[in-house]
Amino acid sequence: MSISNPPHNSEEATNTLKETEGRRDLKTDAGHKKAYKSSERIGTPILEVKDLCHRYPHLEENALDRINLKVYGGDRVAVLGSNGAGKSTLFKHLNGILRPLSGEVLIKGEKITKKNVRMCRETVGIVFQDPDDQVLAPSVEEDVAFGPINMGLPREEVETRVKEAIKMVGLTGLEERAPHHLSGGQKKLVAIAGILAMRPEVIVLDEPTAGLDPMTSARVLELIMKMNRELGITLLLSTHNVDVVPYFAERILVLHHGKLIADGSPDELFNDPELMREAHLRLPRVAEVFEMLQHEGLDVKIQITAEAARDEILRLISSRQKNAGIE
Numbered sequence: 304m305s306i307s308n309p310p311h312n313s314e315e316a317t318n319t320l321k322e323t324e325g326r327r328d329l330k331t332d333a334g335h336k337k338a339y340k341s342s343e344r345i346g347t348p349i350l351e352v353k354d355l356c357h358r359y360p361h362l363e364e365n366a367l368d369r370i371n372l373k374v375y376g377g378d379r380v381a382v383l384g385s386n387g388a389g390k391s392t393l394f395k396h397l398n399g400i401l402r403p404l405s406g407e408v409l410i411k412g413e414k415i416t417k418k419n420v421r422m423c424r425e426t427v428g429i430v431f432q433d434p435d436d437q438v439l440a441p442s443v444e445e446d447v448a449f450g451p452i453n454m455g456l457p458r459e460e461v462e463t464r465v466k467e468a469i470k471m472v473g474l475t476g477l478e479e480r481a482p483h484h485l486s487g488g489q490k491k492l493v494a495i496a497g498i499l500a501m502r503p504e505v506i507v508l509d510e511p512t513a514g515l516d517p518m519t520s521a522r523v524l525e526l527i528m529k530m531n532r533e534l535g536i537t538l539l540l541s542t543h544n545v546d547v548v549p550y551f552a553e554r555i556l557v558l559h560h561g562k563l564i565a566d567g568s569p570d571e572l573f574n575d576p577e578l579m580r581e582a583h584l585r586l587p588r589v590a591e592v593f594e595m596l597q598h599e600g601l602d603v604k605i606q607i608t609a610e611a612a613r614d615e616i617l618r619l620i621s622s623r624q625k626n627a628g629i630e
């Protein structure tokens with residue numbers, strides 16, 4: 304993807320990132336004190352979900368139950384929830400793949416309808432959880448070209464984008480290969496390249512690192528972070544790997560049984576182990592250690608990254624040394 308051709312203003316996106324502090328925990332009273340007021344944000348959300356309900360045919364319960372949320376340009380949002388919580392269902396509503404039972408989804412203030420669904424899919428690109436649902440063309444190259452060709456782009460432009468996207472995900476050399484002869488992780492990278500080649504303003508990734516080895520996972524996360532930083536692309540990502548969330552997300556949405564039960568910063572939400580347990584989620588490993596230390600009676604705050612953990616441990620050692628009169 305060409306860095307010189309951002310889909311929208313990256314300076315505006317950086318400002319938006321700065322404004323994204325102090326969101327709310329929908330469950331606790333304490334959370335309401337820090338409530339994130341959407342009115343404080345300027346402009347129209349890039350994505351807005353209003354009272355969204357979804358029910359699959361022949362089921363008695365809603366897979367999504369009155370979901371309300373706003374995402375602004377440049378946000379980096381992690382969607383967490385146990386198996387069956389509704390993450391993939393929510394994602395499929397974000398560019399009109401599924402139709403709501405009730406409620407609505409708006410992209411840049413415009414409700415998704417049959418008429419504008421094509422534009423919606425160009426604005427919001429989704430990398431599905433299962434690459435076999437997405438990677439269908441006879442060769443890697445053709446698969447990545449599918450989106451840009453459908454957008455009606457000139458041939459040269461399609462070729463440039465395909466080459467760039469394949470390079471970005473590290474699949475150069477595999478252009479001619481049949482996707483069904485690739486490994487699961489490689490297929491996932493083809494799906495990601497296919498979305499990158501369309502250069503959407505919002506990229507939604509449903510468990511993008513599932514099945515990837517640690518180095519490839521890190522590369523994919525770095526790549527999408529770079530796109531967020533340099534191009535202002537808005538990111539929504541679901542994952543069961545909570546350890547990577549603090550490094551990636553500035554905001555977490557927690558789904559449980561189809562309901563949005565929390566919406567806040569990683570620091571806020573991972574400092575609420577009860578909430579995480581209620582949602583059948585675990586804390587990042589680093590945070591678990593700090594929770595154990597708290598149970599041992601140590602005066603520590605739960606930390607969620609390795610760097611913050613190091614600083615908190617050094618602070619603790621230093622304050623103990625001072626108390627013991629050791630300089």
Ligand SMILES: Nc1ncnc2c1ncn2[C@@H]1O[C@H](COP(=O)(O)OP(=O)(O)OP(=O)(O)O)[C@@H](O)[C@H]1O
Nearest residue numbers: 359360366384385386387388389390391392393432
């Ligand atoms: N095509 C479908 N037909 C009927 N029910 C479905 C369908 N897809 C999902 N469901 C049901 O909807 C609920 C939400 O599923 P969804 O796939 O959105 O969960 P998820 O949070 O993405 O889970 P996972 O972490 O396992 O991917 C589940 O109860 C699931 O069984």
Ligand SMILES: [Mg+2]
Nearest residue numbers: 390391432509
């Ligand atoms: Mg899913």
